[in-house]
Amino acid sequence: MAPPLTSLLPDSPILADRASAWRSAYLHIPFCARVCPYCDFAVVAGQDDLIERYHQALLGEISMAESWSPLDAVFIGGGTPSRFPPELIGSIIEALREKFGFSENVEVSMEANPEDINTTTSRGYSEAGVTRLSMGVQSFDDEVLQALGRLHNGATARTAVEQAIAVLDRVSIDLIYGHPVETDSSWDTTLDIALTTEPDHISAYSLTVELGTPLSRAVAEGYPAPDDDVQADRWERAAERLSPRFTRYEVSNYAISEPCRYNLATWGQGEYVAFGMGAHGHRDGVRSRNLRRLDRYLEAVEAGRPPLAGQSVISGWDRELERLMLGLRRSAGVVAGEGGGQLLKSHPEFVEAGIVELREGRIVVVRPLLTDTVIREVLAVPEPE
Ligand code: SF4
Numbered sequence: 001m002a003p004p005l006t007s008l009l010p011d012s013p014i015l016a017d018r019a020s021a022w023r024s025a026y027l028h029i030p031f032c033a034r035v036c037p038y039c040d041f042a043v044v045a046g047q048d049d050l051i052e053r054y055h056q057a058l059l060g061e062i063s064m065a066e067s068w069s070p071l072d073a074v075f076i077g078g079g080t081p082s083r084f085p086p087e088l089i090g091s092i093i094e095a096l097r098e099k100f101g102f103s104e105n106v107e108v109s110m111e112a113n114p115e116d117i118n119t120t121t122s123r124g125y126s127e128a129g130v131t132r133l134s135m136g137v138q139s140f141d142d143e144v145l146q147a148l149g150r151l152h153n154g155a156t157a158r159t160a161v162e163q164a165i166a167v168l169d170r171v172s173i174d175l176i177y178g179h180p181v182e183t184d185s186s187w188d189t190t191l192d193i194a195l196t197t198e199p200d201h202i203s204a205y206s207l208t209v210e211l212g213t214p215l216s217r218a219v220a221e222g223y224p225a226p227d228d229d230v231q232a233d234r235w236e237r238a239a240e241r242l243s244p245r246f247t248r249y250e251v252s253n254y255a256i257s258e259p260c261r262y263n264l265a266t267w268g269q270g271e272y273v274a275f276g277m278g279a280h281g282h283r284d285g286v287r288s289r290n291l292r293r294l295d296r297y298l299e300a301v302e303a304g305r306p307p308l309a310g311q312s313v314i315s316g317w318d319r320e321l322e323r324l325m326l327g328l329r330r331s332a333g334v335v336a337g338e339g340g341g342q343l344l345k346s347h348p349e350f351v352e353a354g355i356v357e358l359r360e361g362r363i364v365v366v367r368p369l370l371t372d373t374v375i376r377e378v379l380a381v382p383e384p385e
Pocket of ligand 1: 079
């Protein structure tokens with residue numbers, strides 16, 4: 001008999017492989033109080049008057065979808081989903097349940113910003129069916145938060161996290177490191193406060209300068225860019241500080257016992273349906289993306305048309321390479337298969353330099369900071385003759 005999920009460590013290869021078969025749904029809520037200078041997600045600010053209309057459109061889009069098997073994971077991302085009050089989130093979760101059904105112990109994750117979370121809203125989201133909150137804390141340092149353009153401060157974030165944890169069993173703290181105003185000691189303090197609040201999950205991502213964002217324009221005009229060596233050091237500090245209590249199961253993700261199922265499924269090339277402006281889906285070897293402009297998305301759904309912006313079929317060798325690229329991010333690595341065999345053949349230096357290991361038929365990146373370097377090479381791995 002297969003071991004129960006909760007008995008497996010977050011970085012278990014059995015769990016990683018099982019996640020490939022999970023079925024998920026992604027819902028995008030694009031509304032934000034304002035757009036942070038580093039953000040390149042599909043977001044809108046100052047358009048909260050459209051929230052009710054968007055909510056109706058999401059319900060409409062869900063009702064148009066083809067039926068599918070029960071969902072193992074739902075992820076409500078954004079944007080800032082916590083700009084939707086619990087009743088609206090609840091009716092969306094209910095629509096998904098009616099349309100697809102939920103498997104036993106379904107995970108329903110929702111992203112939330114600290115300024116929206118307190119004991120009352122945490123209870124509301126929990127009663128609405130949310131089982132896991134992913135809190136966009138980013139830092140507990142006021143100076144860093146201000147530089148990141150966030151509306152909350154460290155104290156508000158800490159209180160929000162504590163109140164969420166008092167209500168929900170599963171709360172993730174999401175952090176961003178490497179802003180030039182951050183210091184080693186500020187990052188250490190952020191990690192220490194995060195640990196003190198006792199979340200069951202922490203994500204720690206490096207700040208990246210995405211083209212077209214206000215941050216990238218500022219950097220082009222001379223504002224200091226994040227430093228690669230400093231960021232590598234901050235990653236090491238996080239790994240060191242978190243490892244006694246947490247297991248790292250992906251380059252940037254740590255869990256005590258349960259990883260985020262939706263993320264684990266996507267790194268396992270799992271299938272998911274997607275709803276909302278700019279949302280991306282993956283079913284039957286087809287990757288699809290929705291319209292990224294709010295007015296066009298609303299118009300399409302209100303006219304009864306699927307709000308699709310485009311689709312691409314990923315098949316054959318491309319699919320094999322995609323499987324590798326996604327799976328290599330996990331600490332459990334990925335079953336080598338034909339693509340992995342070709343990778344090692346074309347890049348023996350990865351093994352010789354101790355960057356990659358072959359373990360019981362799996363390829364594992366053992367120097368996680370070099371994961372992106374390995375993944376870049378996967379793109380050019382030749383198909384065997
Ligand atoms: S709150 Fe999050 S999604 Fe919204 S603009 Fe800021 S970084 Fe982007």
